Amino acid sequence: MSTDRVARTFLDSSVLARLAAVPLLSRRPMTGGVSGRHESPHRGSSVEFAEYRKYVPGDDLRRLDWRVYGRTDRNYVKEYEADTNLRLCLVVDSSGSMGYGSTGMTRIDYARRLAGTLGFLASRQGDAVGLSCVADAILRHLPPRRNPAHLRLVLDGLEEMRPHGTSRLPQVLHELAETVPQRAMIVIVSDLFVDPGELASCFGHLRFRKHDVVVFHLLDPQEMAFDFRRPTRFLDMEGGSPLFVDPLDIADRYAQALSAWLGALRSTVLEQGIDYHRVLLDEDYEKVLARFLISRASTRGRR
Amino acid sequence: MFLQPWLLLALPLVALPVIIHLINRQRFQSVPWAAMMFLLSAQALSRGYSKLRAWLVMLARMAAVAAAVLAVSRPLSQGWMAVAGGGRQATAIVLLDRSPSMSQAAVAGGESKLTTARRQVALALETLGTERVVLIDSVSAQPIEVSSPRGLLEVPEGDPAAAAADLPLMLQAACEELTANRSAASTIWICSDQRANDWKVTDGAWPAIREAIGVIPQSVRLTLLASSDSAADNLAVRVTGVALHPRETGFELRLEIAIRRESDTGPASVPVLIELGPARSTVMVDLTGTEALLAGHTIPIDISALQALSGDAGLPAASNADPALALGWGRVSIPADTNPADNDFYFAFGLPPLRRVIVVAEESQTQRTLELVAGITPERLLRGTVETVAAEAVVGLPLEEVSLILWQGALPESGAAEALTGFVARGGQVIFLPPEDPTPAAFAGISWGAWSAHSPPLRPASWRADEGLLASTTSGTALPVGELEIGRTCAILGEATALAVLADGSPVLTRAASDHGGVYFLATTPQLRDSDLAANGVVLYAIVQRAIDAGLEVVAGARLVDAGGGVAAARQVRGPQPEPAALSWLQVAGPPATSSEAGFHEGMFASAGRLLAVNRPAAEDGARVVADEDVDALFAGLSWSRFQNRAGAVKGVVEEVWRLFLVAVLLALIAEGLLCLPALRPPAIGPKIGKVIA
Numbered sequence: 001m002s003t004d005r006v007a008r009t010f011l012d013s014s015v016l017a018r019l020a021a022v023p024l025l026s027r028r029p030m031t032g033g034v035s036g037r038h039e040s041p042h043r044g045s046s047v048e049f050a051e052y053r054k055y056v057p058g059d060d061l062r063r064l065d066w067r068v069y070g071r072t073d074r075n076y077v078k079e080y081e082a083d084t085n086l087r088l089c090l091v092v093d094s095s096g097s098m099g100y101g102s103t104g105m106t107r108i109d110y111a112r113r114l115a116g117t118l119g120f121l122a123s124r125q126g127d128a129v130g131l132s133c134v135a136d137a138i139l140r141h142l143p144p145r146r147n148p149a150h151l152r153l154v155l156d157g158l159e160e161m162r163p164h165g166t167s168r169l170p171q172v173l174h175e176l177a178e179t180v181p182q183r184a185m186i187v188i189v190s191d192l193f194v195d196p197g198e199l200a201s202c203f204g205h206l207r208f209r210k211h212d213v214v215v216f217h218l219l220d221p222q223e224m225a226f227d228f229r230r231p232t233r234f235l236d237m238e239g240g241s242p243l244f245v246d247p248l249d250i251a252d253r254y255a256q257a258l259s260a261w262l263g264a265l266r267s268t269v270l271e272q273g274i275d276y277h278r279v280l281l282d283e284d285y286e287k288v289l290a291r292f293l294i295s296r297a298s299t300r301g302r303r
Numbered sequence: 304m305f306l307q308p309w310l311l312l313a314l315p316l317v318a319l320p321v322i323i324h325l326i327n328r329q330r331f332q333s334v335p336w337a338a339m340m341f342l343l344s345a346q347a348l349s350r351g352y353s354k355l356r357a358w359l360v361m362l363a364r365m366a367a368v369a370a371a372v373l374a375v376s377r378p379l380s381q382g383w384m385a386v387a388g389g390g391r392q393a394t395a396i397v398l399l400d401r402s403p404s405m406s407q408a409a410v411a412g413g414e415s416k417l418t419t420a421r422r423q424v425a426l427a428l429e430t431l432g433t434e435r436v437v438l439i440d441s442v443s444a445q446p447i448e449v450s451s452p453r454g455l456l457e458v459p460e461g462d463p464a465a466a467a468a469d470l471p472l473m474l475q476a477a478c479e480e481l482t483a484n485r486s487a488a489s490t491i492w493i494c495s496d497q498r499a500n501d502w503k504v505t506d507g508a509w510p511a512i513r514e515a516i517g518v519i520p521q522s523v524r525l526t527l528l529a530s531s532d533s534a535a536d537n538l539a540v541r542v543t544g545v546a547l548h549p550r551e552t553g554f555e556l557r558l559e560i561a562i563r564r565e566s567d568t569g570p571a572s573v574p575v576l577i578e579l580g581p582a583r584s585t586v587m588v589d590l591t592g593t594e595a596l597l598a599g600h601t602i603p604i605d606i607s608a609l610q611a612l613s614g615d616a617g618l619p620a621a622s623n624a625d626p627a628l629a630l631g632w633g634r635v636s637i638p639a640d641t642n643p644a645d646n647d648f649y650f651a652f653g654l655p656p657l658r659r660v661i662v663v664a665e666e667s668q669t670q671r672t673l674e675l676v677a678g679i680t681p682e683r684l685l686r687g688t689v690e691t692v693a694a695e696a697v698v699g700l701p702l703e704e705v706s707l708i709l710w711q712g713a714l715p716e717s718g719a720a721e722a723l724t725g726f727v728a729r730g731g732q733v734i735f736l737p738p739e740d741p742t743p744a745a746f747a748g749i750s751w752g753a754w755s756a757h758s759p760p761l762r763p764a765s766w767r768a769d770e771g772l773l774a775s776t777t778s779g780t781a782l783p784v785g786e787l788e789i790g791r792t793c794a795i796l797g798e799a800t801a802l803a804v805l806a807d808g809s810p811v812l813t814r815a816a817s818d819h820g821g822v823y824f825l826a827t828t829p830q831l832r833d834s835d836l837a838a839n840g841v842v843l844y845a846i847v848q849r850a851i852d853a854g855l856e857v858v859a860g861a862r863l864v865d866a867g868g869g870v871a872a873a874r875q876v877r878g879p880q881p882e883p884a885a886l887s888w889l890q891v892a893g894p895p896a897t898s899s900e901a902g903f904h905e906g907m908f909a910s911a912g913r914l915l916a917v918n919r920p921a922a923e924d925g926a927r928v929v930a931d932e933d934v935d936a937l938f939a940g941l942s943w944s945r946f947q948n949r950a951g952a953v954k955g956v957v958e959e960v961w962r963l964f965l966v967a968v969l970l971a972l973i974a975e976g977l978l979c980l981p982a983l984r985p986p987a988i989g990p991k992i993g994k995v996i997a
Binding site for chain 2: 096097098099100107191193220223228230231232233234235236237238240242243244245246248249250253254256257258261
């Protein structure tokens, strides 16, 4: 596409070219403004048969199935699926904790790559793309639109995004659930360093609004391994009080707490039917996105 | 407590782990961190345990450093003991109780208390690096310089002896030694088994000893190495009576053997071996309770064979010796047990000595009566002589072999009194009968008063039938004292024990107080006007013959000599001898003993044509131990301590224990390492990437 003439550091054209072969599909019917490649909750005029329905006065006579009438002497209308485009809402966490990265790439850089690539791919297949940068509030909100100029705004927003402030992700997600019209694809890119119970609540809210919720959970390898040896003063990246600890003393308890938290998070996403992806920052984001897109495509084939 | 205490100056190094910890805390790194929620949660979970572990790690490190410093300071075991010993001491005075009870071992054939004490003290003094060692043993009670602590194990003055110890005397010698040699800090080591007869807690010397030690200017510490445990199964044998009785054909030896044990461990049958020259016989003695007595055990004796044996044994001038004093000797033995020092007992015997009696009488009838009752021996084959002398002639008489003096007349004065006093002091017996005209003269605090006539004559109302001259016979038959009729009595003035009292309360027979011998006062005479003692002669005869027997016991009893103390007894009987008397003794039988200690070891010795059987004192067979409280009282106010030891104890009194501290270092380091081990982490949590579909 020629909409993005400014070189974006977080977009790789070769990655985009390779991932373009796989469409971005939703898991549930979407409500779009124009025809697209996504299932719609309404019947339409696509080539894909949906069902037979008894004729009622007012129906278009052109849709009567004359073969059925000839065999059964009854009037049936043949209905087809409607295809529409989707509204892709990219919700990117820009709180202070997103600035952490021990592998040379910070979490927010990784989020830019994921969100930018997804937005580009969606826009390319005619879907509307929006962006919400969130921390303790919605810092920037771009409603989904499908024109290329809007994509540039989205990419600009991603580029200008800086990690800062505390995270109030559950509250922000509740707000977005109400703000974004029903049946959209909500892609959340965050470290999710909040209480899983609160997340369950907002995930339920989003599901109630019939959104297709995708979560890319970004974790740093150092956060998983906690491989420190010397006494360390840990500075809270979200502005909290620093903490002086001997890592050797608390490593086992840290691992316990992390494991418990991940277990609770997994239970939450399983209960709420969230498309959840745990991503370590040392992974190639192209592979992450490829697995995501392919899994979507294969699910669509089985519907 | 430490052989190199100056190294303890390094003890502040214990603070090193704390200092390193504080420095380390200053070298922390600061890391921006996103997942603070897990850190906070982990810290909340582990705050108590983490702090405890940190403290334990710190303590382990400090303990390791402290133990290392203590180890290089060469600590000594028995910390309080070492304190009592005061660490390195310039002079150590070792008081060694060599009494037979110290030969007791924990098991038969094991190391004795004495050997254990010598070894432990020697090792302790060597460990402490004591510069000067002085031994005061219980035999000589004189300070003996020992070249080195090891020398305590080699000097003959440390070997067991048969004599009892005299702790007060030894301590006095130690005080004199400390006063004479004003060395620096000193320690008095007392190696004893706390036997009551050795310690003499009632001895009046103890307060003086305490005072003497207290005023010694240099620092003096006392350490008691007490081995007061007793062996319940230990047996001790003793000959309590030996007498040679003439028979129609030859002689027979009557032995009275006592076997004693410290506690009743049930009935037992003890084989007692009696050696009499080449003849050996064994007699079984049934022991129930703690003591058994084999009385009246008779052995027929061939005198000619014994005399030949005495000559073969090297007894000097045996052929010229008085057969009454040196005829033969023997030994009784019991099987070996935990204390070998009380398993043998030597005895000597001879013909019954001449029953020599001296009569001094101012009245002829009384004189004849006394000569008659004194001259008739109880057994036909016994020999007896009665010599009648004037009162003033007593001074020149050899009284050493006289058993009894019958004195009727005014009480002796001046030279005669001195001669009689010496006679009584050596164990002689004197019976005084009143003169017709009493004088104010007194003997042994008693003097004659006025005569009293009793009409009608009185009979003795009460008398001591349990012991003394008027005791009943061994068969229990009482003497017919109550049948006597006393018509006249002379008052006995002074403090005396009444043995027989008339109905009106006036004494008939009294005994004056005396340390040795016997001094009796008969308040009447055998004259018909005074009493019917002559007519009813049984009582008078019994009185005189019993007094003769008592005097003979002293004369003949010198054959059995207590080790140590017996030397003095022998000297008393035989008259003044050059000191030490035992130096001239020749050992005939028994364990080898040095000539200087001849009287302090058991065995048979020959001296001046007589045989002496030297044995341990009877008190050594008793197990009575001085209570710890009494010992505390004896050393009250002094710097002293007690170390309870036991025979055969392997552990030393003072030992270097740096190895233990090295082990402590090792243990502390291992504990520190275990505490610092990182806790096992749960398996790594890998990424979970994939779609989750409800």
